[in-house]
Amino acid sequence: MLRFLVARLTSALLAAALSSLVVFVLMRTVPGDIVAQMLGQAGDASAAAALRGFFGLDRPIHAQFVDWLAQVLQGDLGRSWYQGKRVSALIWEAFAVTFEVAAVTLVLATLIGVPLGVLAGIVEGTRLDAAIQTFNLVGLSAPVFWVGLMLLVGASAVFGWSPPFAFMPPSVDLADNIAIVILPVLSLAVLQAAAYSHFVRDCMVAELRRDYVRAAIAKGLSPAQIHFKHALRNILIPLVTFMGLILIQILGGTVVIESLFSLPGLGRLILSGIQGRDYPVVQGALLFVVAIAIVVNFVVDLLYGLIDPRLRP
Amino acid sequence: MTHMFRGWVARGAGIALAALLASGAAAQDAMIYGKSDPAAKSGGRLTVGSLTEPPALDPYHQAADARIRVTVLAYQGLFFEDASGQAVPLLAESYTMSADGLSYTFKLRRGVKFHTGQTMTSADVKYSYDYLRDSKNGSPGAGDLSTVDSIEAPDDSTVVFKLSRRNGLLPITLTHRYGGVIPKDYFATPDARTKLNEVSVGTGPFKLKQFRQNSVLVFEKFKDYWQAGLPHVDEVTFAFMPNSAAMVVAAQNRRIDLGIFTRPQDAEQLTRVPGVRLVRTPSMNQRSIDLGSEHPLLKDARVRQAIALGIDKDAVMKASIAGYGQVIGTMVAGMQERWGLPIAEAPNQKVDLDRARRLLAEAGHPNGFEIELTTIIGYDWMDAAAVTIADQLQRIGIKVNIRKIELGVWVRNFQNRQMGFTFNDWPSSPDPSLLYYRHFRAQPLGADFRNWNNTKASELLDRGREESDYGVRRGIYNEFQKILADDVPTIMMFSADLLTVERDRVRNHQQHPTGWYFSLIKTWLAD
Numbered sequence: 001m002l003r004f005l006v007a008r009l010t011s012a013l014l015a016a017a018l019s020s021l022v023v024f025v026l027m028r029t030v031p032g033d034i035v036a037q038m039l040g041q042a043g044d045a046s047a048a049a050a051l052r053g054f055f056g057l058d059r060p061i062h063a064q065f066v067d068w069l070a071q072v073l074q075g076d077l078g079r080s081w082y083q084g085k086r087v088s089a090l091i092w093e094a095f096a097v098t099f100e101v102a103a104v105t106l107v108l109a110t111l112i113g114v115p116l117g118v119l120a121g122i123v124e125g126t127r128l129d130a131a132i133q134t135f136n137l138v139g140l141s142a143p144v145f146w147v148g149l150m151l152l153v154g155a156s157a158v159f160g161w162s163p164p165f166a167f168m169p170p171s172v173d174l175a176d177n178i179a180i181v182i183l184p185v186l187s188l189a190v191l192q193a194a195a196y197s198h199f200v201r202d203c204m205v206a207e208l209r210r211d212y213v214r215a216a217i218a219k220g221l222s223p224a225q226i227h228f229k230h231a232l233r234n235i236l237i238p239l240v241t242f243m244g245l246i247l248i249q250i251l252g253g254t255v256v257i258e259s260l261f262s263l264p265g266l267g268r269l270i271l272s273g274i275q276g277r278d279y280p281v282v283q284g285a286l287l288f289v290v291a292i293a294i295v296v297n298f299v300v301d302l303l304y305g306l307i308d309p310r311l312r313p
Numbered sequence: 314m315t316h317m318f319r320g321w322v323a324r325g326a327g328i329a330l331a332a333l334l335a336s337g338a339a340a341q342d343a344m345i346y347g348k349s350d351p352a353a354k355s356g357g358r359l360t361v362g363s364l365t366e367p368p369a370l371d372p373y374h375q376a377a378d379a380r381i382r383v384t385v386l387a388y389q390g391l392f393f394e395d396a397s398g399q400a401v402p403l404l405a406e407s408y409t410m411s412a413d414g415l416s417y418t419f420k421l422r423r424g425v426k427f428h429t430g431q432t433m434t435s436a437d438v439k440y441s442y443d444y445l446r447d448s449k450n451g452s453p454g455a456g457d458l459s460t461v462d463s464i465e466a467p468d469d470s471t472v473v474f475k476l477s478r479r480n481g482l483l484p485i486t487l488t489h490r491y492g493g494v495i496p497k498d499y500f501a502t503p504d505a506r507t508k509l510n511e512v513s514v515g516t517g518p519f520k521l522k523q524f525r526q527n528s529v530l531v532f533e534k535f536k537d538y539w540q541a542g543l544p545h546v547d548e549v550t551f552a553f554m555p556n557s558a559a560m561v562v563a564a565q566n567r568r569i570d571l572g573i574f575t576r577p578q579d580a581e582q583l584t585r586v587p588g589v590r591l592v593r594t595p596s597m598n599q600r601s602i603d604l605g606s607e608h609p610l611l612k613d614a615r616v617r618q619a620i621a622l623g624i625d626k627d628a629v630m631k632a633s634i635a636g637y638g639q640v641i642g643t644m645v646a647g648m649q650e651r652w653g654l655p656i657a658e659a660p661n662q663k664v665d666l667d668r669a670r671r672l673l674a675e676a677g678h679p680n681g682f683e684i685e686l687t688t689i690i691g692y693d694w695m696d697a698a699a700v701t702i703a704d705q706l707q708r709i710g711i712k713v714n715i716r717k718i719e720l721g722v723w724v725r726n727f728q729n730r731q732m733g734f735t736f737n738d739w740p741s742s743p744d745p746s747l748l749y750y751r752h753f754r755a756q757p758l759g760a761d762f763r764n765w766n767n768t769k770a771s772e773l774l775d776r777g778r779e780e781s782d783y784g785v786r787r788g789i790y791n792e793f794q795k796i797l798a799d800d801v802p803t804i805m806m807f808s809a810d811l812l813t814v815e816r817d818r819v820r821n822h823q824q825h826p827t828g829w830y831f832s833l834i835k836t837w838l839a840d
Contacts, residue, residue: 030721031719031721031722031725032719032720032721032722032724032725033721036721036724036725036728037368037377037721037724038368038374038375038376038377038453039376039453039728040376040377040378040453040724042376042453042454042456042491042751044448044455044456044760046448046449046455047448047450047451047452047453047455047456048451048728050448050449050450050451051374051451054451079507080507082368082369082507082510082526083369083507083510083526084504084506084507084508084510084511085507085510090526149558152558152559152562153558153562156562156565156566160565160566161566162559162562162563162565162566162568164568165528165529165552165553165554165559165563165568166525166528166529166550166552167525167528258527259555259556260555260556260559261555261559262527262528262552262553262554262555262559263527264525264526264527264528268527268555269526269527272366272368272526272527275720275721276368277721
């Protein structure tokens with residue numbers, strides 16, 4: 001177990017280091033920097049030079065990277081060039097928003113998608129199965145921003161209602177918070193529920209055709225026992241892997257949905273950071289995203305062992 | 314007796330003159346920020362939907378128009394740029410210019426308080442403008458003050474600007490685009506720049522309450538503001554809308570009181586909502602096409618002229634902003650009356666395909682050529698305009714390939730003077746010199762982004778900057794505009810109207826043609 005952990009941790013650190021180098025270089029290869037953004041069509045060469053010096057952009061790129069890395073290793077992600085706030089504080093603030101949306105979406109999507117998929121798998125070939133598959137297809141092919149936009153416009157047209165714009169954490173104002181996150185969660189959950197349902201149905205269908213199921217039927221086990229005790233249990237492993245993927249996908253989907261619903265989450269933080277060439281924010285936030293992806297994958301690996309003793313290291 | 318009489322007369326005249334001056338000054342003061350409404354009531358919270366968000370609130374180092382829009386509420390210059398583009402004394406009460414035009418003496422308003430509680434003195438004014446004009450401090454506004462040699466503060470309420478060259482537009486330069494008067498030595502602390510996102514330190518009618526990136530910006534009434542009775546509303550909240558669909562929905566459901574829309578179709582949609590009105594204001598913005606002379610094809614003036622003659626500005630305007638704007642010649646709509654050359658007098662404004670073809674043939678392109686036209690991602694109007702222009706130029710044998718680039722890339726090309734053939738979207742500059750000088754004055758005094766290098770035009774721009782008499786300046790700029798229209802380093806197509814959607818309860822909102830939110834200071838809310 002320890003060897004497994006050490007190997008996992010090493011590869012995780014390597015991935016993080018490599019991706020931060022890529023981000024660092026990429027950000028600086030994108031034409032235009034914060035100075036160009038600040039001065040726009042105004043300003044002259046000496047003002048630009050002064051600002052470049054102020055942000056340390058006049059130094060060679062490797063020196064900038066070494067400084068940044070040293071800072072990160074000391075647990076300091078630096079400060080936003082525009083906002084002046086600590087990047088770590090900005091990330092936490094934004095992540096709280098993204099996490100809330102992602103977590104609620106994941107729960108909702110699982111609660112809708114898994115039962116639907118199991119049901120479709122059991123009743124394979126029937127009209128109900130076809131109906132569920134149609135839902136899957138529509139859900140999978142509708143782009144998330146379109147679903148979001150339709151919900152926004154639809155809620156306004158039907159109920160004469162639209163969400164408030166200033167984000168409130170649930171601890172400050174729960175009612176407002178729900179009003180703000182309900183539409184983004186719904187738009188993401190529809191898509192992910194469809195993905196779940198599609199996946200679970202396929203697994204279920206494949207599982208129900210296996211020999212042990214036939215044996216179980218021959219032994220006279222009840223359908224409920226076969227479906228839920230045996231088949232469902234056996235698809236848990238791929239399901240957990242899939243859940244990890246879905247979570248990462250939801251986090252990606254929030255970038256779009258946050259922009260649509262004006263949520264101050266991680267996606268918008270990164271997006272506005274890129275647009276404004278706020279390097280410390282983009283570098284810090286992307287490092288954080290990489291860390292999350294690594295942690296999610298790691299947890300999924302650990303869960304395997306929990307579900308299937310054969311996979312325990 | 315005679316003596317006494319004369320004394321009385323003199324004293325009486327003196328009093329009358331003083332009264333006249335005082336009433337004149339009071340009348341002028343009353344016009345700052347637009348007309349006052351005698352029925353105005355105080356109180357209430359105003360919510361403004363905004364499609365643009367300032368990256369930061371530092372008026373000294375941020376050139377973004379989105380920043381200027383909102384910081385005019387918290388920071389003030391010595392002058393206010395009124396709707397016609399004139400400089401009206403603001404923190405300065407009055408000023409005099411020396412006979413040689415090289416010295417300006419400003420009398421400051423007394424009793425002006427900063428948001429920090431300190432009282433403004435001449436030392437603060439001197440510090441602020443000294444900081445702004447020193448290019449080592451990296452302000453985009455430094456170039457505008459390059460003619461200032463030194464600033465003196467002989468007493469608490471007097472400031473003297475000494476110039477190295479005459480500069481007739483000094484007053485309009487001391488307005489709101491960049492800088493503003495702040496307490497002395499403010500920038501001495503290292504985190505002062507970014508602190509401005511948390512606390513405002515200006516003298517304006519509103520002070521900053523909260524700025525949450527990607528969410529809201531809240532200003533509250535500054536209780537010690539020097540103009541009695543202003544502002545009317547207690548709080549202004551800017552809600553940053555990520556897209557126009559969200560803003561339309563917010564306006565429909567009364568989540569916002571006011572908002573400037575950029576796409577006419579969105580604003581039009583809202584005119585059908587009861588209790589909401591659409592207000593169109595001619596603006597000082599400018600949608601144009603630039604023709605950089607570094608481009609192998611565009612360096613020939615005949616080619617540039619042919620392109621101008623091939624473009625039907627009205628059709629482009631209708632295609633890209635549904636007609637919600639004004640076609641322009643060589644001056645933005647908001648300043649056409651005061652500074653513009655009448656369009657009928659400007660060359661190359663009307664479509665003339667035969668002449669265009671002749672010019673192309675003379676330039677050695679009898680069969681036309683292919684050229685790349687750049688548009689910027691996120692500027693919706695450019696897409697429709699590009700397609701229309703490609704169609705129009707096809708008629709004279711020019712095949713236009715449209716290339717879409719990101720704003721950061723475009724700005725870099727611009728600053729490197731590699732513009733080529735590109736669309737441009739200019740924010741407001743409330744004076745012809747501020748509008749033209751940096752763009753068209755040959756280097757090194759100007760930036761000459763289009764590599765135009767026109768000696769005659771540069772000479773006129775220099776003269777226009779030095780002159781302070783309005784009539785003479787107007788003549789100079791008219792002459793300049795003739796050259797601009799004739800030689801075509803740029804094709805100014807139209808100014809898009811500011812489309813403001815207001816709820817009924819919003820009263821006395823007078824949109825400023827710059828689009829900057831001066832208008833909120835005298836706005837009030839009916840119950």
